[in-house]
Amino acid sequence: MSGASTTPAAAGEAMARWLEWLGDLATYRPGDFLMFSPRTYWRLFELHNEAWWPLPWLLPAIGAAMLAWAWRGGDAARRAGALALAAASGFVGWAFMLERYAPVNWAATGLAVLWGALCLSLLALAASGQVRVGRGGPRRRAATVLVFWALLGQPLLAPLAGRPLAQAEVFGLAPDPTAIAVIAWLLAGSMPARGAVVWAWRTAWALAAGACLIGAATLAVLDEWQAGVPLAAAVAGLVLARARPRPPGVSPGP
């Protein structure tokens, strides 16, 4: 509201315009911020997979190998898992968000920043060496299910929804399966005990869950039933994250 003077009439007019603007804000629905059609959205993944061929086949295999190794425990394995996820997150932020998605969604530039921050958080966790992988328990089982989903299940949503397999969302290339894999890795581990790396842990959790929620919101506005998938992953991850992980080396009990 430029040009406002101190006269009562001008102040009243400024207040009336501000109230009108506030009232208009309340009329906005999530769909009002949708800039593209469902057809355009799903073609993004088809073009992305095509441009990065043969990564759509290689990345899930590489990711599965790295994460399977990380599941077995050990410093090197834990670091490898974190590094693999950091690389995947950084690649999603650059190759998908900035290069592919931003031309049709100006908010994707901000999302690329979030994915970059997730990459840095995972790198910090990898460098710290303080992340432990728990043994057994509901968190570990849920993490295993989530990682299998991220690597193998998510890509199959395309043909299940009647879209070509070429439009599959693939770990390391697409945001939703990558965020779900990060949640799985975090869920399988335990929070570092001390130091600044605790904030890297919490940041990684917030960003990975946030990415899933953003994906769910986008799909919901597109009226896609699979919006429930990233939403469920985020909710399950956050709920189970509050359960105390079983420390490494402790048996499940009788």
Add this chain to the structure above:
Amino acid sequence: MTSDPSDRSGRGARFALARPSTRRRWLAANAARVAWGGLAVWCPTVANAAAPSAAASAAPSGAPAAAPATPAVLTRRIPSSGEAIPLVGLGTWITFNVGSDPRARDACAEVVHAFFAQGGRLIDSSPMYGSSQPVIGHALARLGRPGALFSAEKIWTGDGAGTAAQIEASRAHWGVPRFDLLQVHNLLAWEAHLPRLVAMKAEGRVRYVGITTSEGRRHGEIERVMKTQPIDFVQFTYNPVDREVERRLLPLAAERGIAVLANRPFREGALLEALRRHRLPGWAAELGCDGWAQAVLKFIVSHSAVTCAIPATSQVAHVVQNLGAARGPMPDAALRARIAGDIAALV
């Protein structure tokens, strides 16, 4: 539910997804109609609200007509200049935001080609519409920069000093030497942008200036700007179920000599989706409407204060249908009221 605005009917979807050879055969079969539409850009002006009655049909309903029987596209004059533009233009929100998808870009180019072939002129876009601007530029480049183009763009930045830079970026996307119309999008920083646009108009760097809003927002401020600023155009939402502007803004536009662009004629497809399952009432045949889209558009453009409606589509069949609404008889006031009542009862 968010509908794909370009997917109004199974037929349209099948046309859009058909192979290029199939679409070319369709266009060849309708070449006479397309050619007549292309020759009929400059046609008698629709001067006032006393549109021909529904009984005086100049266009056949339903099936395509041979060239000599296809009526010309109707136009309305821009009050500030007297220039005539067709009653139906082309919006690009969502439908042209296809990024770098070569297949989708070429499909949009075919839409623009059909749009001009049918006698269309005004294309409206905005920096807010993602990649719509470069996609328009791609289409115009493929068509060799049609001389009939009436380019309508928007300023969309909260940076009051960023007017010129954004206009230049938009112009580069379109590949045009200048825009015909520049509008302040959703009144964003209009106090800073509008004076600059008026100055640009005085220098001949743009022909018309205007403001926009949509979905009934900020009508109070729109009215204030219409009353106090030297604008040529105003753009807002108007269709048979969003009629608030009939109370004040449309009469004010007529009073102040401001041209009106009607956006969201189909509520981004939701209105047509709701109407699709209902049979067309009898008045539709009298008006020569071949579907609900033409019925809705005829309602909108038959208001004497409306200069042009700007439906968005990514399908050739739909743009042909839309321009078809700018031909033939228009409803009079009584029939307009009946149309609005019938449609409101169905949605």
